[in-house]
Amino acid sequence: NPEALLLKGSLLSIQGDTTGAIVEYQKALTANPAYLAAHSALITSFLLQDKLSDAANQLDALKKVAPKHPQTIYFEAQINYQRKEFKAANESAQLLLRISPNNPMALQLAGAIAYQLHTYLQAEAYLAKALQITPGLTVARRLLIASHLRAGQTDKALDTLQPVLANIDKDSELLTLAGEAYLQHGEPNKAAEYLAKASKLEPDSAAKKTSLALAHMAQGNSIHALQELEQISVSDKGITADLALIAAYLRSNQLDKALKAIEGVEKKQPDNPATYNLRARALLAKNDIAGARRSFEKALSINPTFFPAVSSLARLDLIDKKPDDARKRFETLLAIDPKNTQSLLALAELKVANGGTAAEVTAAIEKAISAGPSEIGPRLTLIQYYLKNKDIKKALGAANEAASSIPDKPEILEALGRTQQLSGDFNQAQITFGKLSSLQPTSPLPLLHLAEVQFANKNKDEGIKSLKKVLEISPDSLDAQRALILVAMDNKNPSSALEVARTIQKQRTKEAVGYLLESDIHASNKAWPEAISALRNGLRQIPATELAIKLHTFQRASGNLADADQFSISWLKDRPKDVGFRMYMGDLANSQKNYTQAVSHYHSALSLQPNNALILNNLAWSSGQIKAPEALEYAEKANQLAPNQPAFMDTLAMLLAEKGESSKAIELLRKAIVIAPQASVIQLNLAKLLIASGKRDEARKELEALAKIGEKFSGHAEVSQLLKSL
Secondary structure, X not given: OHHHHHHHHHHHHHOOOHHHHHHHXXXXXXXXXXXXXXXXXXXXXXXXXXXXXXXXXXXXXXXXXXXXXXXXXXXXXXHHHHOOOHHHHHHHHHHHHHHOOOOHHHHHHHHHHHHHOOOHHHHHHHHHHHHHHOOOOHHHHXXXXXXXXXXXXXXXXXXXXXXXXXXXXXXXXXXXXXXXHHHHOOOXXXXXXXXXXXXXXXXXXXXXXXXXXXXXXXXXXXXXXXXXXXXXXXXXXXXXXXXXXXXXXHHOOOHXXXXXXXXXXXXXXXXXXXXXXXXXXXXXXXXXXXXXHHHHHHHHHHOOOOHHHHHHHHHXXXXXXXXXXXXXXXXXXXXXXXXXXXXXXXXXXXXXXXXXXXXXXXXXXXXXXXXXXXXXXXXXXHHHHHHHOOOHHHHHHHHHHHHHHOOOOHHHHHHHHHHHHHOOOHHHHXXXXXXXXXXXXXXXXXXHHHHHHHHHOOOHHHHHHHHHHHXXXXXXXXXXXXXXXXXXXXXXXXXXXXXXXXXXXXXXXXXXXXXXXXHHHHHHOOOHHHHHHHHHHHHHHOOOHHHHHHHHHHHHHOOOHHHHHHHHHHHHHHOOXXXXXXXXXXXXXXXXXXXXXXXXXXXXXXXXXXXXXXXHHHHHHHHHHOOOOOHXXXXXXXXXXOOOOHHXXXXXXXXXXXXXXXXXXXXXXXXXXXXXXXXXXXXXXXXXXXXHXXXXXXXXXXXXXXXXXXXXXXOHHHHHHHHHHO
């Protein structure tokens, strides 16, 4: 009886007796040579034992009895896949899909073959469809995540991980992919966490050593841990140790060592574009622009649709003032992958940067939504764009449409609740955040949003209850603790506020925040000695820049100018490389119109961080005030390092105007206002330049727009005076 023999073989296989199972399957075929199920069981058994030649011989026998059966075609594709004959495997897979287009196993196999052929877009299409039909296909999920990573779609990789992220603690492959995804996403701490879990599950000694090294690092023994990881990465054929090592080096800003570790991954995976992207990021951090370009181009030579490389090269084009080249990069990618939402959104951003109208920008974003109707990113971008332009009505419409199209998605619900809150519809916002809290019962964030709305809706008691619920979930939630301090101060109850601040100090012994909050509570009542004492206590525990800045500020506020001067001199003597404090002293000198001293402080800061755009911008402005010839050079470099920053553009424009280049300055300020329409100070500067250039009608339009803001704008009096003069 062939059916009974097959059943007996299956039972033996379940018990782990594969050899005995094969004997029974062969008996079943002797009884009935055309018995398809026995052929299938036998081929599967051979494949599980890596007996490819036996599997291929059995397939030849199956072809004689059922040459066109889908199962025959499936096994032919699978055997060719195992032999790494991917083109032949693909031909069989395509034939199988024509017969059975919605078979999840066929889709999974076709996706695996496409992945090996480096046709990642096709792989994504097959694997996403397989998972949509059968979400539990682990192999399909792994391959889809890997495909997204190879294509540079890090957000999509994390989205694909999200449904199973809480249940992958026993899946070393998914844990490693999670680590790689977070590393690509620029979160090395999370990357190290998942890679440590992955290495614990690996049976080989190299992985166990990796886990131990990461544990050493978590304990603070980073030097020993890095030495261990270096040794493992040399001997281990896998890349878990390499990725952990790279994450550690990037986190500690040891860029040369990170580059050396990346070399190891390149040797092990020469066809992985993400590796070259990592190299380029490290080179950019070293300010090696040419080297970074070469690495990004190398990533694209492997995969022309690898978005991070396209995006990074486009940013470099913009720095070189070549916006057309940047645009063409995204258009080239879209020619290959017309539904690439990241590129479509990047084109929308370019329109914003180059003064595109609101209609042009929204049309570009809506095109991205049409390309990926189930993707969150484009919809959130549209909502944010409307909010940025203060068009609350359209933002609310976009948020409601997003919630309808992608229901019960936390990110969408959060955006909807925020938009409802901004529109003044606090009741609907409470309902939305309540729903979000139900979807995420262990997350404090929805309750924080809910509390904020409850306070705005003058429902203080319910707001306090929500904050206390947050602390039940997360006892050290700083946001909830800050909010409770504000409530206590509003209720004229500083003792309760101080109690919360001191709890924070106990919870966060190595952080400055608890001492800063305590000092602010005292300062609100002008209790300067207590405020200063709290800060000195904090500095004894943590010599943090923010504590030093606040102490100096409060010393001045209390009238102890001599103490403040003595403290600042002492602090900088002990910590000459404290850039933050030097920037603070420069800003303070600026506010006092002591521009020579400001320039001195900024120069000292710049010597420590020569490519810090903020330092360069502030130095440019102060230098301009004392008519220093190098002011314009500083401003130009700041804008080159950080393009499309309205404040930096404003500084450069005013310096250009002083040099007599008014047309350039006006053009630059117009671009800055497109990026930041609410930047009233920049708009006022534009009006002044237009007046100076004789363009009085254009200036009047800008001033009339500013006049509508009223006294909320600090320059209101100047606006009125200028309007009268026209």
